[in-house]
Structure formats: C-alpha cells, structure tokens
Amino acid sequence: MDAESARMLGAGLAAVGAGLASLGVGNVFAKFLEGALRNPGAADGQQGRLFIGFAAAELLGLLAFVVAMILVFVA
Amino acid sequence: MATEAKVDPMHQFTIEPLFGSDGWEVAGYNLAFTNSALWMALTAVVLWGFVALGMKGQLVPGRWQMAVESFTGFVDDMLEANIGKAGRKYVPYVFSLFMFILFANVLGLLPLGVVGLHPFTFTSHFTVTGILAIMSFSIVLIVGFAKHGIGFLSLFVPHGTPALMIPFIFLVELVSFMVRPFSLALRLFVAMMAGHLLLEVLSGFVISSSNAGVGTGVLVGIPTFLLMIGICALELLVAAVQAYVFALLTALYINDAENLH
Numbered sequence: 001m002d003a004e005s006a007r008m009l010g011a012g013l014a015a016v017g018a019g020l021a022s023l024g025v026g027n028v029f030a031k032f033l034e035g036a037l038r039n040p041g042a043a044d045g046q047q048g049r050l051f052i053g054f055a056a057a058e059l060l061g062l063l064a065f066v067v068a069m070i071l072v073f074v075a
Numbered sequence: 076m077a078t079e080a081k082v083d084p085m086h087q088f089t090i091e092p093l094f095g096s097d098g099w100e101v102a103g104y105n106l107a108f109t110n111s112a113l114w115m116a117l118t119a120v121v122l123w124g125f126v127a128l129g130m131k132g133q134l135v136p137g138r139w140q141m142a143v144e145s146f147t148g149f150v151d152d153m154l155e156a157n158i159g160k161a162g163r164k165y166v167p168y169v170f171s172l173f174m175f176i177l178f179a180n181v182l183g184l185l186p187l188g189v190v191g192l193h194p195f196t197f198t199s200h201f202t203v204t205g206i207l208a209i210m211s212f213s214i215v216l217i218v219g220f221a222k223h224g225i226g227f228l229s230l231f232v233p234h235g236t237p238a239l240m241i242p243f244i245f246l247v248e249l250v251s252f253m254v255r256p257f258s259l260a261l262r263l264f265v266a267m268m269a270g271h272l273l274l275e276v277l278s279g280f281v282i283s284s285s286n287a288g289v290g291t292g293v294l295v296g297i298p299t300f301l302l303m304i305g306i307c308a309l310e311l312l313v314a315a316v317q318a319y320v321f322a323l324l325t326a327l328y329i330n331d332a333e334n335l336h
Contacts (some may be wrong), residue, residue, distance in 0.1 A: 048156060048323060055320045059258055062265040068267075073085065 021061020173322035180314030208260035219332035
C-alpha cells in the first residue's frame, strides 16, 4: 500500500472516533433527561454540570476529527 | 460539463489580505488587514452596537434592553453559581468573551453568500481561539498566584491524598491543568471548523449532483439540500452552545483559582 492511500485509510478510521463520541454525548443528555424526569425540581440547577459533561465527551470526538484533518491535509 | 468544477471545502478558511500586503511590515511581521481582521472588527462593532442600544437604563425596559439584560443576567447567574459572590468581578470579562464568541459564530453563519459576500468565521482558526484561551488561562494563573501565593500549587494535590501518592497525583493534576488552554481552544476551533466543513461538503454534493443531470439532482441533490437546512439549524445551536461552554469552563477554571478545591 502506498503512503497516500494509507493516509486516507487512517483518516477514515479516525472518523470512527466521531461516531463513538456521539454515543458519549447521547449518553450524557439521555442520563440527564432520565434524572430530570425523576426529579424535575433539581434539573435546572444541574444544567451547568450537564454542559461540562457534554463538553468533555464532545472534545474527545473532536480530537478524532483533528486526527483525520491532520492526516488528510498536513501529514 | 466541460470542466469538472470541484468544490474545495477548505477554501472558506483561507485568510487573505484585503488591501494588498505591501507596506504593512511592522518589526518583521506582516500585519496586513485580512478578512479575518475585518470580521473581528465587524463582530466588535455589532456587539458594541447591540449592547449600546440596550444601555439606556429605562425603568421599564424595552425589548432591546430586555435582550441585553437577559444576556448580562445569564452570565451573572452563571458566575454566581460557579464561583460564588467573588464571581461578580469577572462578569465584564466573561460577558465580553461569551458575547464575542457568540456573535462571531453567528455572524460567520450569516447567508451573505446570496449577495456575493463571504462571511468568515474567525473562530474556526486555532490562532484566534488559542489567544482567547490563553487570556482565560492567564487570568486563572494571575488570580491564583496573587490570591494564594505559592499555596495555589495545592490545587494539584486534592484533599486526603495519601502521602505516597502525592508526587504521582501532583504530576497528573499538573498535566491536566496545563492541557486546559489547549482543550479550551481546540474545542471551539474544531467545532466551528467541522460544522462549516460539513456544510461545504454537503453543498458540494448538491452542486455536483445537480450538474450531473436531473435524475441525480432529484435523487441526491434535493435530500442533501433538505439535510443542509437541518444542519444549519444544528449549527446555530452549536454556535450558542460552544460560546456557552467556553464561558462556563472559563468560569470553572477561575473558580479553581478563587477558591482552590
């Protein structure tokens, strides 16, 4: 396999990380909604923590995107 | 189709000098006025206008004043909830940061392409978000060391750490602390860049499938166009959420500096 196609395959594989991060982000909001429906009174106070969890989960997916971009355009 | 027109999704991120790049050399650096600088200036002007129109301070606020006050109140509440009473003095900084990023993201999404202008999202550049993150990080460092002196380093050793584990935990916490400006900048830059890339790639689908004929245009072009409308709505949400997340994380980091653990 030449380097060019290996690069592109690597970029495609890195995109798997974006899909996995979507599981994480979905999980964050799903669990929040689950908890919020059980105790709606406490839900509003926890929105900051919701977005911290969202940011942390999302960042890891974005890193996969960065890896793909580096492989396509930089490496 | 004589020449296959190819849509280059990365072209939208090119920085171009607007008035030529000659004669802008300052101390060895070329400081030409670029499209990025133009959109930063535009964002600052629009933001200034938005806030100035709401600063009349009427006893019964009008709609505009309500809009501005709800933004300031939102940032105020966020800082109060995350830092406590000491958070009030950071409202000007975090409010400017939040509104600047929000306006930049939203202005970059404006459909000005229909009148031939090209909106430029400068938050999709690591240099810009990096500087914003470094500003937040320096405030954390300055406040932390000014307030607690060398005791600020106790941030890296959580309460109740066994003595044996202290060097190891210190190292881990130090790395996680030093990575903060990068993660802060990377998140905003990649989220904006990914969204704009996605829109551009999808619009490339629409253009080339419609060029290929009526059949592919109906089969591929129209569904893709409908998807683009949905993605545009999602991008508006992402623009707001990313600005909020940036401000929220800044508030959390400042909280570490104000109150330690």
